Amino acid sequence: MTSKSPLWMIELRPDVQKATAWMLEQERDIIRPGHDDGYGWHAILAAAFGDLAPKPFRLIEQPKHLRRREYPECSVQLLAYTLANPTKLVDRARLECDPRPYQALAVEELAHKPVPTSFEVGQRLGFEVRVRPTVRQDRDGNRRRSREKDAFLAALDAEPRPRFERPEIKREDVYRNWLTARFGDAARIEPGSFRLEKLSRAMLLRPRQAELGADAADSRRRDLVAVGLLKRGVEGEQGGSPDAVMHGSLTVSDPDAFHRLLARGIGRHRAFGFGMLLLRPLGRR
Known part of the structure; x- marks a missing residue:
């Protein structure tokens, strides 16, 4: 990859309760008491986007005063970098993802922005x-x-x-x-x-x-x-x-x-x- 290759930052506002319910219903124990739940989020992203699942990603808990009034259950922000065009990500999820993880991740509301294609020495x-x-x-x-x-x-x-x-x-x-x-x-x-x-x-x-x-x-x-x-x-x-x-x-x-x-x-x-x-x-x- 060169500095001109496209890189995107995406943002999802998942419904934690719906996402956790999906994780708990999986045949494998993808979340477990006393463990970090990163593997569960990895699994639900893979369920939504397949081999285009974005990484690295970061879950950030939102303070109550920053949560959207109409979606108070969306208490976390999921940020990620991806080389895949965000439109392609959404299209992949629309085609292949089951409805429940699709809704849990709020794929339709995926926000994105391009990362600068170049940085400067000394920046x-x-x-x-x-x-x-x-x-x-x-x-x-x-x-x-x-x-x-x-x-x-x-x-x-x-x-x-x-x-x-x-x-x-x-x-x-x-x-x-x-x-x-x-x-x-x-x-x-x-x-x-x-x-x-x-x-x-x-x-x-x-x-x-x-x-x-x-x-x-x-x-x-x-x-x-x-x-x-x-x-x-x-x-x-x-x-x-x-x-x-x-x-x-x-x-x-x-x-x-x-x-x-x-x-x-x-x-x-x-x-x-x-x-x-x-x-x-x-x-x-």
């Missing part, structure tokens, strides 16, 4: 992104047994010095470096601008877990607890991977690479509500 922008700042670690050198780990905990483990001799390792610094690496040559984070706005933990339901089913997944979890490979409760890593919202200012370094970064998204799980880089003019929040 300054504010940004916000929701990501899972994790790294992949091989087990005993075996890439097929790799696992996903919080980048901060991985940085602590990588420090060879004893805890009382090592310098303080700050989570915000680790996450800033993690994001800087994923920006690559496309952009740089302006010094002093990065802020970890929000941090929580949540389990992320994966496709294979959905196929497994809740009962089988719970049984497997109990087996792991019994043999000591998993701790009881939901503390630390066992409580899920980090779910972080990051703010800051950036300067565009490579316009074409930056455009590709927007279209691709940042980090892992971009099809499940993470990695969408939202931009704003500096000075506006």
Whole structure:
């Protein structure tokens, strides 16, 4: 893709109750208590748009005073980037989507705008992104047994010095470096601008877990607890991977690479509500 390739931002105002009801009725457990619901939204977008399902996307809860009076049940805004023409998206849903997910997503009211086809070297922008700042670690050198780990905990483990001799390792610094690496040559984070706005933990339901089913997944979890490979409760890593919202200012370094970064998204799980880089003019929040 070049900087002239069309990229669109779309907005949906889904009915959360209708969408959740559809998710709960599916044969697979695409949403589950104690897990992030990103896989459910991925599934309903795929049901509506097929292989054109937009990603990365971001769900943003709307404050009550911003909700439309005639649709108070539409409490979230779903934003996404897509290379597909928005008209083609709607036509695909009209042709192939079942009525219930179509209505739950309010496809007929899909709003859109074109993303600039070019950026300038040195252009300054504010940004916000929701990501899972994790790294992949091989087990005993075996890439097929790799696992996903919080980048901060991985940085602590990588420090060879004893805890009382090592310098303080700050989570915000680790996450800033993690994001800087994923920006690559496309952009740089302006010094002093990065802020970890929000941090929580949540389990992320994966496709294979959905196929497994809740009962089988719970049984497997109990087996792991019994043999000591998993701790009881939901503390630390066992409580899920980090779910972080990051703010800051950036300067565009490579316009074409930056455009590709927007279209691709940042980090892992971009099809499940993470990695969408939202931009704003500096000075506006």
